[in-house]
Amino acid sequence: PLVLGIETSCDETGIGIVRGTTLLSNTIASSMDEHARYGGVVPEVAARAHLEEMVPAIHAALAEAGVGLNEIDAIAVTSGPGLAGALMVGVGAAKSLAVALDVPIYAVNHLVGHVGADLLRGEGVTTDAPLEYPTIALLVSGGHTSLLLVRDLVSDVELLGETIDDAAGEAFDKVARVLGLPYPGGPQIDRVAATGDPTAIRFPRGLSHQKDVAKHRYDFSFSGLKTSVARWVEQKGDAGETVPIDDVAASFREAVVDVLLTKAVAACTDLGVPRLLLGGGVIANARLRQVAQERTCAAGIALRIPPLSLCTDNGAMIAALGAQLIMAGHEPSTLDFGADSTLPVSQIQA
Ligand code: ATP
Ligand code: MG
Ligand code: FE
Numbered sequence: 001p002l003v004l005g006i007e008t009s010c011d012e013t014g015i016g017i018v019r020g021t022t023l024l025s026n027t028i029a030s031s032m033d034e035h036a037r038y039g040g041v042v043p044e045v046a047a048r049a050h051l052e053e054m055v056p057a058i059h060a061a062l063a064e065a066g067v068g069l070n071e072i073d074a075i076a077v078t079s080g081p082g083l084a085g086a087l088m089v090g091v092g093a094a095k096s097l098a099v100a101l102d103v104p105i106y107a108v109n110h111l112v113g114h115v116g117a118d119l120l121r122g123e124g125v126t127t128d129a130p131l132e133y134p135t136i137a138l139l140v141s142g143g144h145t146s147l148l149l150v151r152d153l154v155s156d157v158e159l160l161g162e163t164i165d166d167a168a169g170e171a172f173d174k175v176a177r178v179l180g181l182p183y184p185g186g187p188q189i190d191r192v193a194a195t196g197d198p199t200a201i202r203f204p205r206g207l208s209h210q211k212d213v214a215k216h217r218y219d220f221s222f223s224g225l226k227t228s229v230a231r232w233v234e235q236k237g238d239a240g241e242t243v244p245i246d247d248v249a250a251s252f253r254e255a256v257v258d259v260l261l262t263k264a265v266a267a268c269t270d271l272g273v274p275r276l277l278l279g280g281g282v283i284a285n286a287r288l289r290q291v292a293q294e295r296t297c298a299a300g301i302a303l304r305i306p307p308l309s310l311c312t313d314n315g316a317m318i319a320a321l322g323a324q325l326i327m328a329g330h331e332p333s334t335l336d337f338g339a340d341s342t343l344p345v346s347q348i349q350a
Contacts, residue, residue: 001019001020001073001074001323001326001327002017002018002019002024002067002071002072002073002074003017003018003019003072003073003074003075003076003106003319003320003322003323003326004016004017004058004061004062004072004074004075004076004097004315004319005017005018005075005076005077005113005315005316005317005318005319005320005321005322006054006058006075006076006077006078006090006093006094006097006315006318007077007078007090007110007113007313007314007315007317007318008050008054008078008082008086008087008089008090008093009078009080009081009082009083009086009087009090009110009143009313010041010046010082010083010086010141010142010143010313011030011031011032011035011041011046011049011086011313012028012029012030012031012312012313012314013028013029013030013031013049013050013053013054013057013090014026014027014028014057014313014314014315014316014318015027015057015058015060015061015315016061016314016315016316016317016318016319016320017061017062017064017065017067017072017315017316017319018120018316018319018320018323019323020323020327021119021120021121021130021320021323022120022121022122023120023121023122023123023125023310023316023320024064024065024066024067024122025060025061025062025064025065025316026061026309026310026314026315026316027057027060027061027064027315028057028309028312028313028314028315029049029053029056029057031045031046031049031050031053032184034049035183036182036183036184037183038183039173039174039177039183040142040170040173040183041083041142041143043083043084043085043086044085046083046085046086047083047085047086047088047089050086050089050090051089054089054090054093058093058097061315069097069101070101072101072103073103073104073326074098074103074104074105074106074322074323074326074332075094075097075098075101075103075104075105075106075322076094076105076106076107076108076318076319076321076322076323076325077090077091077093077094077095077105077106077107077108077318078090078107078108078109078110078113078318079091079107079108079109079333079337079338079339079340079343079350080109080110080339080340080341080342080343080350081109081110081111081144081340081341081342081343082110082143082339082341083341084339084341087339087340087341088338088339090339091107091337091338091339094107095335098335099335104326104332105332105333105335106321106322106325106326106330106332106333106349107333107337107349107350108318108321108322108325108348108349108350109157109321109343109345109347109348109349109350110313110318110343111139111144111146111148111345112150112153112157112321112345112348113317113318113320113321114137114139114279114280114311114317115131115135115137115139115148115150115153115157115277115279116153116317116318116320116321116324117279117306117310117311117314117316117317117320118131118277118279118304118306118310119131119153119320119324120306120310120316120317120320124307125306125307125310126306126307128304131153131277131304132275133150133151133152133153134149134150134151134271134273134275135150135273135275135276135277135304136148136149136150136160136264136267136268136271136273136275136276136277137150137276137277137278137279138260138264138276138277138278138279139278139279139280140167140168140169140260140278140279140280140281140282140283140288141167141168141169141280141281141282141312141313142167142169142170142173142184142281142282143167143169143170144162144163144167144280145162145163145167145168145169145220145222145260146159146161146162146163146345147159147160147161147162147218147263147264147267148160148345149267149271149273150277153321153324153348154321154324154325154328154330154348154349155328155348157345157346157348158345158346159344159345159346160218160267161216161217161218161219161220161263161267162219162220163219163220163221163222164207164216164219164220164221165221165222165223166221166222166223166226167222168220168222168256168260168282169184169186169280169281169282170222171222171223171225171226171256172184172185172186172189172256172282172285173185173186174226175189175226175229175230175249175252176188176189178226178229178230178233179192179233179243179245179248179249180245186281186282186284186285187284189249189252189253190253190284190285190286190287192245192246192249192250193246193249193250193252193253193287194246194250194286195246195250196244196245196246196247196248196249196250196251197246197247197250197251198250198251198253198254198287199251199254200244200247200248200250200251201232201247201248201251202251203225203228203229203232203251203252203254203255204224204225204228204255205225205255205258205259205262206220206221206222206223206224206225206259207219207220207221207259208259208262217263217266217270218263218266218267220259220260220263222256225252225255225256229248229252232248233248253285253287254287256288257285257287257288257291258291260288261288261291261292261295264276264292265295265296265299265301268296268299268301269299274300274301274302275301275302275304276292276296276301276302276303276304277304277305277306278292278303278304278305278306278311279306279311280311280312281311281312281313283305283308283311284308284311284312289305292305321348325348325349330349333349333350337350
């Protein structure tokens with residue numbers, strides 16, 4: 001089926017068009033620059049930007065795919081989780097389009113969409129064999145840090161654990177701020193860390209002590225790490241010493257990467273699942289990719305990392321999930337669904 005996917009859960013207005021698992025276009029308009037001076041995504045600003053970008057983005061995606069609106073077989077849209085106001089813009093646009101074109105609509109889960117990104121094939125995309133089940137998925141972005149057990153993309157996704165406070169990307173953004181680096185912090189920390197010593201400072205690995213692991217084996221926590229970095233920098237400043245920004249960045253990055261992969265690999269090992277899929281914008285992190293390769297290789301786990309354009313928020317992954325639901329014979333969503341900012345990951349379709 002030819003599916004148009006709409007994604008507006010955060011600051012990307014993503015429109016993607018797929019035919020089954022074939023990627024035809026993936027248009028992304030981001031309002032990231034508008035959030036820079038606030039140091040994080042401002043919901044109202046994101047929602048307004050979606051409104052402005054929606055129609056041009058749909059036209060751009062159709063043109064890039066070389067298809068007309070009248071050819072679209074179905075609409076897929078993110079109904080949650082995400083920012084309520086931002087989601088509402090996408091949901092409204094998707095419903096209008098589905099009614100106008102008289103085609104079915106599939107309201108889908110954003111996080112499961114990230115997993116669906118791995119199914120897409122086409123120009124400039126991986127030629128790897130199709131995703132196999134079960135797989136563990138580690139999704140890390142500015143809004144999420146989640147570990148999933150995916151037994152089947154369209155019918156069985158289980159949340160193993162998630163962050164109990166800040167998301168990993170959020171921690172990168174906050175620590176960058178402490179170090180006087182601009183937003184978004186992830187790429188900046190990556191850049192500065194390149195010349196730093198990752199063993200210079202031993203920052204805490206959240207929820208990794210024995211007592212925490214019992215209750216939070218697959219959960220994450222990054223707010224203590226952030227505070228620890230801030231305190232370390234402050235003490236240096238108070239002592240009149242210069243702060244070795246590169247060492248701090250490298251040591252912080254190492255702590256995040258270490259805890260993410262320790263828990264992801266533990267999930268694979270504990271549950272006997274020899275496959276790990278990565279997704280989300282933080283996957284751009286150079287050190288995360290490197291350590292993921294090393295540790296999965298050592299543990300005999302097959303690692304999958306979709307191309308970055310499909311790891312950050314995008315409409316193609318939503319269209320891909322919609323196409324999978326159609327091909328599996330699922331009924332479309334009825335038009336009474338809404339934006340659900342806390343949609344649980346087990347609810348693949350709303
Ligand atoms: P959502 O959480 O809904 O998926 P988001 O917009 O917060 O949405 P993305 O756009 O996927 O998430 O990712 C943005 C986040 O990724 C930011 O927090 C940014 O700092 C982080 N990031 C980007 N590049 C890197 C990098 N090289 N290293 C670490 N973090 C990075
Ligand atoms: Mg984003
Ligand atoms: Fe996302």
